[in-house]
Amino acid sequence: MLSAGSPWAARAETAAPPVPAALSSGGFADGAVQDSMPVFLVPSTCLDNVSPSLIVPAPGPIPPPSPEEPVPSDEELAARGAVIGEVIIRNENIFDIADPRENNRLFRMANKIHAKTRPWLIRKQLLFRTGDAYDRRVLDESERILRSNRYFYDARIRPIAFRDGRVDVEVLTRDVWTLNPGVSFGRKGGVNTTSIDFEEMNLLGTGVGISYSHASTPDRNSDSLLLDSTHLAGTWLRTELLVAENSDGRKRSALIEQPFYALNTRWAGGATFVDDERVDTLFGRAGVADRFQTHAKKRIAWGGWSGGLKGRWVKRFTIGFTKDESRFSPAPGEVLSDPVPPDRVLAYPWVGFELVEDAFEKAKNRDQIERTE
Incomplete structure (x- = not known):
C-alpha cells in the first residue's frame, strides 16, 4: 500500500500505463494477447538527481576513416618507418583475354584447362609478412624467388596504398603453360631410338612437378617416374624422387634439402641417395666387346651456414661428405673376354665457399617467349 504524497505513489501514477477494464479483474479478454511489461518503481528523489544524458546517451559523431x-x-x-599492411595476391592466367591479340578460341580454351597456381603457394614464397618493416630490397628478392619457378612467366611486387603508416602491397604473377607432352624418334648407325615423355610442372597449381618417360635405346628400355617440388607443402624444402624400371635393372634416387633460398638465409643442408643397377656395354671394332653388370650407390650429406647479407655481399660456407660406390660383375648369361673392372669405393669429405653479390638485373629469355628472369 502506497500512502498519498509518497514519492513512490507520484511516480507510479505518472509512469504506469492505463489498464484495460477487461483485465482489471485479473482475467484476459477473448482474443487478447498478454503483453507482460515489468513496472519498476523508482523514488522521484533518485531520478531528479540523475542527468538525462546518463539515462539516454546522446549520439556522438562517428569519426570518418583515415583517407588514403x-x-x-x-x-x-x-x-x-612504414610497415606492411595487407598483402594482396593476384595471379593471372596464361593468356590475357582482355588483349585482343590473345582473345581467341585456342587461348581461351588453354586458360580454362590450365590450373592456376594456388595463392597460398605464392604467399609462402614471400620474404615479408603483414607487420614487417617496409624494405624495397626484400620485395625485389621475393620477386626473384617467384620468377625462379618454372611455372611463372613473370612476377611483380609493388605498393598500392598507404594509410596510417601501413602500406598495402600487391603481388602480381602470371602463369605459363605447364603441360609438356613429347615424342621423339631417331636413327643412328642402323639402330633406332624412341622416347615418349609427359611432364606437368605445376600439378593442380600446387608447385609439384610430375613426369613420366618411356625410352628405347641400344643399351636398354626404360620406364621412369619423377616427382619433384621446390616448396614441399609450402615450405622451403626441395624434394625429388625418381623410380625407374629398366630392361637391364632399375634405378632409385631421392633428394631432400633446404637451400640458401635468400640472401639472409643463415643455414642450409640436405641429403641425396642414388641406387642404380644396370648392364654396361663395351664396344670394340667388331661391335660389342663385353657386357658387365654395374651396381652403383651414391650417398651425399651436407650442411652450410652464412652470416647473411653484409653490405652488398653474402658469404656462404658448406661442408659435406660423399660416398660413391660401384661394384661390377659379369652380366647374366655373358662370357667375358676380359676381367670385369675392379670394384671402386670413394669416400671423402669436402668443403665449399660461395661469395654472392647483391647486384641483380632483369632480363628477357628469348628462347622462352620473353620470359622475365
Whole structure:
C-alpha cells in the first residue's frame, strides 16, 4: 500500500500505463494477447538527481576513416618507418583475354584447362609478412624467388596504398603453360631410338612437378617416374624422387634439402641417395666387346651456414661428405673376354665457399617467349 504524497505513489501514477477494464479483474479478454511489461518503481528523489544524458546517451559523431595518402616513394616509406599492411595476391592466367591479340578460341580454351597456381603457394614464397618493416630490397628478392619457378612467366611486387603508416602491397604473377607432352624418334648407325615423355610442372597449381618417360635405346628400355617440388607443402624444402624400371635393372634416387633460398638465409643442408643397377656395354671394332653388370650407390650429406647479407655481399660456407660406390660383375648369361673392372669405393669429405653479390638485373629469355628472369 502506497500512502498519498509518497514519492513512490507520484511516480507510479505518472509512469504506469492505463489498464484495460477487461483485465482489471485479473482475467484476459477473448482474443487478447498478454503483453507482460515489468513496472519498476523508482523514488522521484533518485531520478531528479540523475542527468538525462546518463539515462539516454546522446549520439556522438562517428569519426570518418583515415583517407588514403598518395603512395610515397620507396625511400620515403622506409624513412617514415612504414610497415606492411595487407598483402594482396593476384595471379593471372596464361593468356590475357582482355588483349585482343590473345582473345581467341585456342587461348581461351588453354586458360580454362590450365590450373592456376594456388595463392597460398605464392604467399609462402614471400620474404615479408603483414607487420614487417617496409624494405624495397626484400620485395625485389621475393620477386626473384617467384620468377625462379618454372611455372611463372613473370612476377611483380609493388605498393598500392598507404594509410596510417601501413602500406598495402600487391603481388602480381602470371602463369605459363605447364603441360609438356613429347615424342621423339631417331636413327643412328642402323639402330633406332624412341622416347615418349609427359611432364606437368605445376600439378593442380600446387608447385609439384610430375613426369613420366618411356625410352628405347641400344643399351636398354626404360620406364621412369619423377616427382619433384621446390616448396614441399609450402615450405622451403626441395624434394625429388625418381623410380625407374629398366630392361637391364632399375634405378632409385631421392633428394631432400633446404637451400640458401635468400640472401639472409643463415643455414642450409640436405641429403641425396642414388641406387642404380644396370648392364654396361663395351664396344670394340667388331661391335660389342663385353657386357658387365654395374651396381652403383651414391650417398651425399651436407650442411652450410652464412652470416647473411653484409653490405652488398653474402658469404656462404658448406661442408659435406660423399660416398660413391660401384661394384661390377659379369652380366647374366655373358662370357667375358676380359676381367670385369675392379670394384671402386670413394669416400671423402669436402668443403665449399660461395661469395654472392647483391647486384641483380632483369632480363628477357628469348628462347622462352620473353620470359622475365
